[in-house]
Amino acid sequence: MATDTKTTDNSVKTGSGEARLPKPAGTSLSSGVTGAGAPAGDRGRTSIADVVVVKIAGIAAREIPGVHDMGGGLSRTIGAVRDRVPGGRPNVGRGVKVEVGERQAAIDLELVVEYGVSIADLATDVRENVISAVERITGLEVVEVNIAIDDVLLPEDETDSSESDHSRVA
DSSP: OOOOEEOTTSEEEETTEEEEOOOOTTOOOOOSOOGGGSOGGGSOOOOOOHHHHHHHHHHHHHTSTTEEEESOHHHHHHHHHHHHSTTOOOOTTTTEEEEEOSSEEEEEEEEEEETTSOHHHHHHHHHHHHHHHHHHHHOOEEEEEEEEEEEEEOHHHHHHHHHHHHHHHO
């Protein structure tokens, strides 16, 4: 009776010849090369911090017309004060929460939209832009982008805030 033996090229030698085995899903065959001879992609591990994904998602969301601001009421208030401090930089991550794994990311966004903009269309555009940017830049798979609309900027709100800004400057 012949015994089957597995070879290094993923084939099995049997008593009646040689048969190729299917490659298991999610695995790659190693060429057996290590060190300097190994492909660059196999020579280490890349980790991406949550703050990186937060910033990318925040910038991508703000690129969409109709997004006035991001974050809940308190975070927007603190952000407005912070933005007025000389030398301060705007917080692009305000209103963004992420969960980042080794290969995937989930993103939650809090948006303030301009009055008159279709929220359904805006959410679709924001979701597409955020997914595209995060996946392109980080290589992570974005499994979900949850969007919460926290407020609507009314036309009179915009007029009031610009008038009060001018009165503070004068």
